[in-house]
Amino acid sequence: xxxxxxxxxxxxxxxxxxxxxxxxxxxxxxxxxxxxxxxxxxxxxxxxxxxxxxxxxxxxxxxxxxxxxxxxxxxxxxxxxxxxxxxxxxxxxxxxxxxxxxxxxxxxxxxxxxxxxxxxxxxxxxxxxxxxxxxxxxxxxxxxxxxxxxxxxxxxxxxxxxxxxxxxxxxxxxxxxxxxxxxxxxxxxxxxxxxxxxxxxxxxxxxxxxxxxxxxxxxxxxxxxxxxxxxxxxxxxxxxxxxxxxxxxxxxxxxxxxxxxxxxxxxxxxxxxxxxxxxxxxxxxxxxxxxxxxxxxxxxxxxxxxxxxxxxxxxxxxxxxxxxxxxxxxxxxxxxxxxxxxxxxxxxxxxxxxxxxxxxxxxxxxxxxxxxxxxxxxxxxxxxxxxxxxxxxxxxxxxxxxxxxxxxxxxxxxxxxxxxxxxxxxxxxxxxxxxxxxxxxxxxxxxxxxxxxxxxxxxxxxxxxxxxxxxxxxxxxxxxxxxxxxxxxxxxxxxxxxxxxxxxxxxxxxxxxxxxxxxxxxxxxxxxxxxxxxxxxxxxxxxxxxxxxxxxxxxxxxxxxxxxxxxxxxxxxxxxxxxxxxxxxxxxxxxxxxxxxxxxxxxxxxxxxxxxxxxxxxxxxxxxxxxxxxxxxxxxxxxxxxxxxxxxxxxxxxxxxxxxxxxxxxxxxxxxxxxxxxxxxxxxxxxxxxxxxxxxxxxxxxxxxxxxxxxxxxxxxxxxxxxxx
Amino acid sequence: xxxxxxxxxxxxxxxxxxxxxxxxxxxxxxxxxxxxxxxxxxxxxxxxxxxxxxxxxxxxxxxxxxxxxxxxxxxxxxxxxxxxxxxxxxxxxxxxxxxxxxxxxxxxx
Numbered sequence: 050x051x052x053x054x055x056x057x058x059x060x061x062x063x064x065x066x067x068x069x070x071x072x073x074x075x076x077x078x079x080x081x082x083x084x085x086x087x088x089x090x091x092x093x094x095x096x097x098x099x100x101x102x103x104x105x106x107x108x109x110x111x112x113x114x115x116x117x118x119x120x121x122x123x124x125x126x127x128x129x130x131x132x133x134x135x136x137x138x139x140x141x142x143x144x145x146x147x148x149x150x151x152x153x154x155x156x157x158x159x160x161x162x163x164x165x166x167x168x169x170x171x172x173x174x175x176x177x178x179x180x181x182x183x184x185x186x187x188x189x190x191x192x193x194x195x196x197x198x199x200x201x202x203x204x205x206x207x208x209x210x211x212x213x214x215x216x217x218x219x220x221x222x223x224x225x226x227x228x229x230x231x232x233x234x235x236x237x238x239x240x241x242x243x244x245x246x247x248x249x250x251x252x253x254x255x256x257x258x259x260x261x262x263x264x265x266x267x268x269x270x271x272x273x274x275x276x277x278x279x280x281x282x283x284x285x286x287x288x289x290x291x292x293x294x295x296x297x298x299x300x301x302x303x304x305x306x307x308x309x310x311x312x313x314x315x316x317x318x319x320x321x322x323x324x325x326x327x328x329x330x331x332x333x334x335x336x337x338x339x340x341x342x343x344x345x346x347x348x349x350x351x352x353x354x355x356x357x358x359x360x361x362x363x364x365x366x367x368x369x370x371x372x373x374x375x376x377x378x379x380x381x382x383x384x385x386x387x388x389x390x391x392x393x394x395x396x397x398x399x400x401x402x403x404x405x406x407x408x409x410x411x412x413x414x415x416x417x418x419x420x421x422x423x424x425x426x427x428x429x430x431x432x433x434x435x436x437x438x439x440x441x442x443x444x445x446x447x448x449x450x451x452x453x454x455x456x457x458x459x460x461x462x463x464x465x466x467x468x469x470x471x472x473x474x475x476x477x478x479x480x481x482x483x484x485x486x487x488x489x490x491x492x493x494x495x496x497x498x499x500x501x502x503x504x505x506x507x508x509x510x511x512x513x514x515x516x517x518x519x520x521x522x523x524x525x526x527x528x529x530x531x532x533x534x535x536x537x538x539x540x541x542x543x544x545x546x547x548x549x550x551x552x553x554x555x556x557x558x559x560x561x562x563x564x565x566x567x568x569x570x571x572x573x574x575x576x577x578x579x580x581x582x583x584x585x586x587x588x589x590x591x592x593x594x595x596x597x598x599x600x601x602x603x604x605x606x607x608x609x610x611x612x613x614x615x616x617x618x619x620x621x622x623x624x625x626x627x628x629x630x631x632x633x634x635x636x637x638x639x640x641x642x643x644x645x646x647x648x649x650x651x652x653x654x655x656x657x658x659x660x661x662x663x664x665x666x667x668x669x670x671x672x673x674x675x676x677x678x679x680x681x682x683x684x685x686x687x688x689x690x691x692x693x694x695x696x697x698x699x700x701x702x703x704x705x706x707x708x709x710x711x712x713x714x715x716x717x718x719x720x721x722x723x724x725x726x727x728x729x730x731x732x733x734x735x736x737x738x739x740x741x742x743x744x745x746x747x748x749x750x751x752x753x754x755x756x757x758x759x760x761x762x763x764x765x766x767x768x769x770x771x772x773x774x
Numbered sequence: 775x776x777x778x779x780x781x782x783x784x785x786x787x788x789x790x791x792x793x794x795x796x797x798x799x800x801x802x803x804x805x806x807x808x809x810x811x812x813x814x815x816x817x818x819x820x821x822x823x824x825x826x827x828x829x830x831x832x833x834x835x836x837x838x839x840x841x842x843x844x845x846x847x848x849x850x851x852x853x854x855x856x857x858x859x860x861x862x863x864x865x866x867x868x869x870x871x872x873x874x875x876x877x878x879x880x881x882x883x
Contacts, residue, residue, distance in 0.1 A: 084801070088797060088798075091797075092797055124800070125800065223796045223829070223830060223831050224796070228796075228829045228830050229830045230829055230830055230833075230862060230865060230866075233865055233866070234865065237865075242865075244867075245865075245866060245867045246867065247833075247866040247867065247868050247871065249834075249837045249841075249871070252834060252837060252838060252841070255803075255807055255838060255841075255842050258803070258834075258838055260796075260799035260800050260802065260803040260831060260834070260835060261796055261799050261800060261831060263830055263831075263834075264834055265830060265833065265834060265837075265866075267866070
């Protein structure tokens with residue numbers, strides 16, 4: 050781990066902690082304070098401060114320290130957590146975020162916003178009862194140590210082969226996010242702890258004992274080949290405030306005298322400990338005590354003499370950091386999750402894709418060769434490949450809660466800005482979807498949410514007039530449905546104004562006045578570029594991003610948007626996305642010589658249509674009309690003779706349609722290859738895939754085909770109606 | 775960091791669960807001292823089998839409770855040491871100081 054990596058890890062960790070902190074603050078705002086939430090906030094601030102301290106990021110340490118002090122007062126109940134304080138803490142979280150981003154951008158030397166910092170610190174300090182804004186930094190890393198004087202001593206050396214470490218940590222060490230246990234455990238990696246005595250002597254009376262201060266002292270006999278610098282490096286981060294004494298093997302008697310003199314514990318007791326651990330032999334101890342008695346002037350504090358001014362090797366810094374972080378990481382579920390670079394995951398999934406294709410090729414060969422055992426073997430491999438594929442794909446799946454989690458804050462801030470009372474209800478946050486989609490969903494969702502709050506939900510007065518609750522409700526919901534993931538943003542606002550949208554669309558020439566449009570089609574008009582029905586452009590809308598961009602973003606994910614609205618009752622924007630972007634279970638069909646793949650999840654059934662009455666592109670299936678389309682006509686393929694056509698019934702959302710094909714080839718794992726730029730605009734096809742024999746098959750865009758079929762059907766019915774009527 | 779009372783009567787039994795760390799130290803100190811009471815009372819047993827993390831702050835509290843109990847003349851025993859507790863006691867060589875029977879695999883001494 051080099052410094053850059055450690056720094057990245059710190060930034061990453063701080064971001065996660067800040068998100069957790071914000072979530073806890075929002076939770077408190079929604080549900081009232083709980084000690085768990087307050088602890089989570091405190092822990093986040095505390096851990097960020099601790100980690101930043103290791104790198105001497107003074108700006109973040111000093112700022113977080115003040116915030117943490119306030120949090121401490123909240124935690125012990127001496128400061129009530131009211132709305133104002135919540136807002137202040139949210140802002141502080143934001144500012145810590147800015148400081149973290151500054152570190153990420155390698156600009157930690159600059160204060161991102163001194164004015165803001167000043168204001169926040171003033172507010173925080175007011176709560177602490179501190180008038181002076183200046184607050185001393187907690188850590189003063191790298192401060193020059195006292196000029197060490199080398200003491201010349203010709204005293205004899207002790208016989209012990211072990212190092213002796215005398216550790217008295219600073220009382221603040223725990224509060225600063227470091228645990229003496231970590232240092233001791235780390236010692237175990239560079240040598241062997243021969244003997245250790247834990248000294249509880251400094252533990253004060255129960256009434257005055259501060260449970261967050263460190264009182265324990267340690268006397269350690271340590272066998273190690275490491276050099277002094279390495280051993281001292283272990284304590285690099287605590288050396289400033291703590292008393293760390295390190296006596297080398299065969300150390301001078303005088304050093305032991307110094308040690309005994311400089312420690313608080315009685316000399317006899319320490320002497321015993323030293324003998325018991327093997328640092329001194331009994332006769333050496335006698336010698337020490339005798340010399341000590343003969344020397345009335347206390348020797349220089351040994352700590353001063355031993356302080357090493359040399360920079361500790363980077364490796365040690367990193368190692369000690371890792372060690373120090375261990376305790377924290379355990380809490381952040383390090384044992385449940387490991388972080389993997391996205392590019393590595395992508396490479397794995399690419400490879401799995403190639404494996405799927407190669408597997409298909411092997412299957413094909415086995416089939417052609419008509420070699421039973423070969424076929425059997427490839428089948429075994431196929432089923433394993435399928436499992437690997439599924440496992441690999443789930444690696445990329447994350448709960449949509451990752452996207453949803455920023456919205457409580459957004460809703461809170463916007464509702465304040467707009468002077469509306471809006472509560473947010475989130476459901477289905479654990480619904481999983483592909484990580485790559487999560488990132489691309491964030492912006493469109495944000496836009497829809499803003500829109501719903503700005504245009505959808507009425508002002509308080511208007512709501513009261515309409516007989517609704519003063520508080521508006523915004524819902525985020527996610528669920529899985531037939532091979533797609535559905536995300537809904539609903540509000541209980543005024544709903545879309547159908548007539549107004551239509552009038553606007555006619556005015557802009559998007560539709561003609563004579564056209565008969567369904568409600569859904571009219572609502573869809575708001576996705577047209579530059580379309581806005583807002584009576585006035587407010588602060589929130591009119592930022593140049595329209596619903597057309599939302600639609601484009603969703604479509605780039607091979608998804609689609611739908612709007613359901615009831616005047617006066619609210620609007621739901623429903624986004625439907627494919628589950629994965631890489632590999633699908635496909636159903637392979639043939640028309641003429643061309644092969645097509647239909648996503649298997651969307652296939653309902655296959656029907657032999659020779660016995661069915663098929664007129665006007667509608668077939669009557671078990672009493673229900675089903676519109677269908679002939680792929681041959683759709684893609685203008687040459688007419689073939691003597692084919693027994695089949696009908697593949699597909700479903701997307703609530704709608705069903707039929708696709709007429711020449712031949713059903715069966716199930717097949719398809720690795721989706723994107724279409725080139727040239728074909729990107731072709732409707733009805735969503736991608737391509739490579740078959741086992743190396744040929745290319747097109748993957749049908751079922752959502753588009755279903756819609757197209759429905760529309761053609763409606764138009765035809767209207768036409769028919771026109772003729773007969 | 776809950777301290778759960780299991781039984782009262784001839785011996786008072788409590789159970790500690792979760793993290794015995796600085797994050798809960800303040801809270802825990804109060805409940806521990808409250809459990810000890812002002813002296814006297816039946817022997818106290820605290821079951822540590824549910825402790826999955828222990829840091830220096832936690833160790834101090836265990837020591838403090840033990841010392842306070844002794845001061846008040848009340849018997850306090852820790853039992854069911856979880857692996858997390860054992861590993862720390864082993865590291866600090868505290869098993870003897872705390873004086874409770876602990877099953878330590880491969881004792882370091």
